Amino acid sequence: MSAALFKRLVRFVPKGNPAATLIGEPADAALDVGVAVRAGQSVLVNVFGGASVLSPGAPTGATETIGKLLSPLAQSEVGTIRCIGLNYKNHAAEVGMALPEMPTVFLKPDTALTGPGEVVLPKLTQVDNCGDYESELAVVIGKTAKNVSEADALDYVLGYTACNDVSSRTSQLNQSQWCFSKGFDGACPIGPTIVSKDVIKDPSTLHVRGLKNGKVLQDGGVDDLIFAVPKIVSFLSQSTTLKPGTVIITGTPAGVGMGRTPKETLQEGDEFSVEILPHIGTLSNTFVNEK
Incomplete structure (x- = not known):
């Protein structure tokens, strides 16, 4: 596998074939795929032969239209x-x-992973309306990494995507460990x-925005x-094996709900979008209550 085999990949269910899951490059290299799919536009993809972004294979020459956009992994x-x-200076300042x-x-456990689309707000989050968003850049590891230096670290990266570190603040603030409050099913859309x-040779050049209901x-x-x-x-x-497919989410900039006056929370019916430009595009999720 070589990252040079692709520039930008999506994982998706093709229109008209709900039993299939495909990998490919959007035909329009400049298109914000998340925005286009959310708007109901037809998004054409050049299909690759592999079954995973970790081993995408090569273009097959076939094209398909996205029916449902999935998590890249x-x-x-x-x-x-x-x-x-x-991990952001301005976020540390806003929370003092x-x-x-x-x-x-x-x-977060693997069960927290999901993609664009619907995210369920846990019952515990609903009790006191403490659901929060965190727009983040996510790093995907492409080859096994252990005890790597900072100078060599990017050699082990496959690529980058967007993430929302969905959080239940009451549980978070009442515990010293955050795995529970941020690890509910679906709490890590990417x-x-x-x-x-x-394509993204220097991730520090990227810009992150978080939008709630626009x-x-x-x-x-x-x-x-x-x-x-x-x-x-x-x-x-360090002394830890990071396997291919490992997702690393890197922290959130200022503007989280708990740091605002008045506070912002995630409630049923809300849409939250994480936009990372250039290249990555917009991850959009709508929230529904766990029943």
Whole structure:
């Protein structure tokens, strides 16, 4: 597998064939696939022969239209999702916390992974309306990494996508560990595309926005990270094997709901979009209550 085999991939169910799952490159290289699919537009994809973004194969010459846009990776491919907390300077300032001296790490289970579309708000989150959003850049590991240096860290990256670190704040603030409050089923949507590291050579040039029902609530550059992507990958790999498919979410910029006055929360019927430009596009999710 080589990242150079692709520039930008989607994983999707083709229109008219709900039993199939395909991998391919959007035919329009400039299209924000998430926005287009959300708007009901027909999005044409050049199909690759592989069954996974980890081994996409080569273009087959066939084209298909997206029927349903999926997470770039399946749950079975990611293992445990590695997460970095409090990693933007402006976010630390808004919540009144000192800058950490080393990355703060927590985990999400693979069952938290989902893609664009519907996300379920847990019953525990509904009790006191404490659902929150966190727009984040996600890094996908492409080859086994262990004890890698910062200088070599990006060699182990397959590509980048967008993520919403959906959080239940009451549980988070009442516990010293965050795995429970951020690990509910569906609490880690990613997408809409995975973009090769050969396209995004410097992830610090990316820009992240978070929009709730069309209103911009988060707006920041990845260059505001306390610990940059090479540092994060290197740190997480120390004495620890990061397998291909490992997803690393890198922290959120200022503007989270708990830091705003008045507070913003996620409720049934809300739509939240994470936009990362250029290249990656917009991950959109609508929220429904767990019954």
